Each structure stands twice: as C-alpha cells, then as structure tokens.
Amino acid sequence: MPIATVNPANGETLKTYEAMGEEEIERRLQLAEATFRTYRTTSFEERARLLNRAAEVLDEAQQDIARVMTTEMGKPVKQARAEAAKCAKAMRWYAAHAEALLADEEPSQADVEDSGGARARVVYRPLGPVLAVMPWNFPLWQVIRFAAPALMAGNVGLLKHASNVPQTALFLEDLFHQAGYTQGCFQTLLVGSGAIDDILRDERVKAATLTGSEPAGRAVASTAGDMVKKTVLELGGSDPYLVMPSADIDRAAQVAVTARVQNNGQSCIAAKRFIVHTDVYDRFAERFVAGMKALKVGDPLEEDTEVGPLSSEQGRNDLEELVDDARRSGASVLCGGERPDGPGWYYPPTVVADVTREMRIHREETFGPVATLYRAADLDEAVLIANDSPFGLSSNVWTRDEAEVDRCVRDLEAGGVFVNGMTASHPAFPFGGVKRSGYGRELSGHGIREFCNITTVWHGA
16 A cells, blocks of 8 residues: 555545655664663653643644644544544643552552562553554544553654555654654654564564554564564444433434544444334434434535545445445445445445344444444343444443443443443543454553553562
C-alpha cells in the first residue's frame, strides 16, 4: 500500500511519501535507545510539564489537524475537532495522575516479615522503546492513548501509523517536538507494513502495541511471541446493543443511531448488532430506521455532515459484499443497502434485519454505517445472540431492571458493559477486549502499567 493522502470524498491523491530506508530506520532506532537512557531518569514533574505543553500545542493546532484528518480518512470535521480535544484532555489527565498511578506499593509488614525480610516495596520502571502500530480510523486518539501513558511512565515511542494517514503521523512527531521533548522521545517511522517484522525483532524495541485488524494483530503477536516481547492488542469488535422492555425506547433508538454511525461507522467500539426484546422490537425498529434515514451524508468538511465517506474503496467493497451476501441469504434491508452514484467512497446508513447465523454479516465485523437488527424472546436469548460472536470488545445494555443489569455484567463476553448509554473511552477507565478483540488494556492505571517492569524490591532483616 503506498504511503499517501488520498481524499476519500473524491478519490484524489493529494500527497505521496517515500518510505524510509534501512539507514533512516537504523538512525531512529539508535536515537530511541540513546534517548531512553536519559529520559527514563526524568522526574514525573518534568514529564508532566512536557505533556501539558503538548496538550497546549494540540489545542492551538486543533482546526488545522482536524481538516487534515478529515481529508485523509473522511471523518466529519466536527468529529475530527472533537477527537483532537479528547486527545488534549487525555494528555492532561495522565500528566495529573501518572505519578500516583505508578507510586511505589508497600506490602503489609506481616507479609514482609513472613518472607524473612525487613522491608519491601513494588516499583514501576519503564521498559524502553515501544513500537506502536496504529490504525487510520481515529488517527490522533489511537496514538495519544498509547503515547501519553507511555511517555509519563518513562518509555519512548516509535510510531508506525497506517499508510493512508501520513500527514497525521508526521504531525504527531512534530507535536511532541514542538512541546519540548527530546527528538528521540517520540518518532514516526514512515514505513510500510512489510517493515514491521524487522523493527519488532530488533533488540532495542522492548514491546509493542497494536490497534487494528485481526490479521495484523496475529502477525505482530506472532513476531513478538517469537522474540518474547510484551504486546497489547486492540483488534476488531462487533459490539451488541441490547434493548429490553423497561428501557426508554425512544432514547435507546436515538442513541443507537449515533452509536452505529460515529466516525462513519468505522469504529471498533461502535454498536453493530442491535438485539431487541420482541415486546419492543417494532417500536425500536421504526424509530431506529427513521433515525438512520434522516442522517445527512455528504462532504465531511461541511459542518452539518453527519456521515462522510468510508476511508477506502476496498473498505466500501468489503461492506457492500456483507450486505449483498445477507440480502441473497434472505435478510431484509430496511434502509440503505445501495451504493450511491458519484465520486468518493460513500455508503448509506443501512439497517439489515432477519439475520441468521449462516450469514457472513452475523460473524464478521461491519466496518461502516451498517447495523444488524435481531429479535430476542427474552434476556436469555439476547445474551446468547450477543455472545455468539468471535469478538468481545464492548457491549451496551438498555434496561431499568437492576437484575437484568447484573445478569449482563455477569454473562456478556466483553471488556465493557455500558448501561443506558453508548460505549465511549475515557482516560480514567480501562479499555480493551476479550476473545478475538485482543488482550491487555489501554487507558487508566491498567494501561500505564502495561509497559512497565513491575519490580519487587526486598531488603533482608
């Protein structure tokens, strides 16, 4: 895949970049290793000062980088500005909380004495250069939610970004340099996916984090396993959205539209499978379909656009194949489902009902504004349908019945359960999944400790 900015709204190639050669990659790896030796000794106060300054730089550049993101991958520009603001918020959160999250821990004195020691503590030390393999769909947020905690922990970052967002990737490197970080603290490696294996095998790279597709996750995990290196993987999602009779159906349907089409539907944590109790199915379906039909699809640079193009022609083809396969197999398309004429990689908000287990759309992730709608006889069946997926990233449950909430928290196979609201990420809460959605956690204290050497310090009596 060429390293280029191709505007998905019209297919026009705006900028192309040459991939870095072996000499430049080697120079940057040497710089990362050398920088880590010094940066790891900096105080939390100094790291927080730098990260807060990076947040200020990002705030100042918000309008410009929002337009770049929209031009590179197609998200509505209002959502791009919100993404930049969220990144600045996360940087400030980690600047404020990292020292407490990584404070030394002291076991009970009884346990210390039982071990034969006089005193002991657990300390968190940085690992070194961490390789981040990041996707295009949230080209700022996915990187910052790795970089902010990693830098506050004393690590340094090497970014291999998706090849269709090179301007955003270069902006991120410049952002940290403008904030005053030493050049080797955060570097963008402008390389194709074929270079990842050699970079990850390099002994100077101590760990890796990847957000992306299941095949990409398998490849990185395989190499990292061969090299015995720590990884965190956040892969695909096909999140269920359960609606029970006690829910506020109007509100559930309204939020469902946003939950499905956020980021043009190209979000791992977007709700994708809408599982509705039969008693309220018709009411919900009517309101949900009406909401999907009412969305404005158009130029993502226009302020009132709600759904822009998909990021690539291949992405649209893949989505179209899933819908067409379901239609041929007997599914009902309640709205959308037809590729529009004209330039750009647009696909309309679509709702597919009467889905069966044999259809590809039941098992595969729909990465675009396509929802599947299921009818469930009761909560037992709703949970069975929800868990009948290879993915387990997050989930949504709409009910006013606390017993039903408790049952869903106990039984849903997911890394998150969001009750009477849509899934969202926040720096204070751990984020990640189970099954083929990956392993490890980002954000919160769990995320910042993923790339730390958790060290026992013991003193004899």
